[in-house]
Amino acid sequence: MAREHDTELYRYPQQLRDTLAHLPSTPGVYFFWASNSHVPLYIGKSVNIRSRVLSHLRTVREAKLLRQTDRITYTETAGDIGAQLLEATLIKQLIPLHNKQLRKQRSLFTLQWNEPRIAFVSSTEHNFARTPNLYGLFRNKRSAMEFIQNLADEHQLCLATLGVETAQRGRGCFRSMLGKCRGVCQGKETLEQHSRRVIQALSAWQIKMWPYKGRVAIHEQREGFNDYHIIDHWRYINTVDTLTVVPQTQHENSFDGDSYRILCRALFSGVEVIPLDE
Ligand SMILES: [Zn+2]
Known part of the structure; x- marks a missing residue:
């Protein structure tokens, strides 16, 4: 039974034979359509439309998608950047059934370094392209929180000093007792040393501000x-x-x-x- 099923999956999509023979080897975006549908099943992009579409044929996981596909269309672009921008835009507009990434996102979260503390900032309140000292892009506040907690563990940072956890009056933070914070909260390092380590730990995630005056x-x-x-x-x-x-x-x-x-x-x-x- 299983063997029969596999054969079925590998069956060549005869209905596409003509289309597949005439695809261009150029950059662009391609669309898989089911019959009588106004929304594509799938949108993809490549620097080489032909070789990318043919590669779908060789993937068992995607064979079902190709059997549902009645026709394939494409839009050529001048280059790779145009193909990426067009694909991302159309996926957000049309929401094809088989595109799981690049779904429309209402708001994003990021971390703002405001020495010596970290603030959680939403894209509904700030334009990230114009705001300095932002680090990381997150789907929600919870994943931003998880990120800073992991970063603190990895670099022995103090979450109380960062303003992420409530500080305990007159004592070091809870994590310092577990040896998970290097102890800025107990005077074991200076605030400047701690800040320097925070910036270093965050640096790989910095959001670049828009480097031009306008468009x-x-x-x-x-x-x-x-x-x-x-x-x-x-x-x-x-x-x-x-x-x-x-x-x-x-x-x-x-x-x-x-x-x-x-x-x-x-x-x-x-x-x-x-x-x-x-
Ligand atoms: Zn601490």
Whole structure:
């Protein structure tokens, strides 16, 4: 029985034979559709649409998805950054059944270092792109709390001094008695030493502030394709093929973790960046 089931999973999706033969080996976003549906089953992106779609065929886990798929469409882009931005945007808009990551997020949490304490900050109250000394992106306050507790354990930091736990008057914090805090709360190290260690422990998670005055265009091109991605404070606005008329964008206080990650990587990868509001 199990063997039969496996054969079924590996069955080649005959209905897609024609489509698969004509996919381009270029960057872009691709869509798997079931018959009579206005929402795709799945949206993916790649620097090579053809090889990425074919790789789905070789995965047992994804064979079921391909058997449900009636047709495959695609949108070519000039490059990898455009494909990533388009994919993230469309997944949030269309919410395909088989895309588990990149779901729309209402708000995010981060930690703000406000020497000598740590504060929990929400993206509904602060624009992370304009706020200094922020560390880490979290889905909710609880995971931000777990993060700082683990960091404190790893580096023997004092959660009472950080303002995360209530300090006990006249005594060291509870964790110092367990040897889990190096003892700034008992005068075993200075506040400056403790602060220096906190910043060092946090440094890898720092959120980069938007390094430009206003909007920028990220330029990607290849033969027949010329994309300018308009970005404002880590927010992806849209993609245009010429910079002659770029409409003004509204000031919004939103911060999107997915576009932040995509754009952070992109901006420091040596891509051409054109400031638009100098
Ligand atoms: Zn302590």
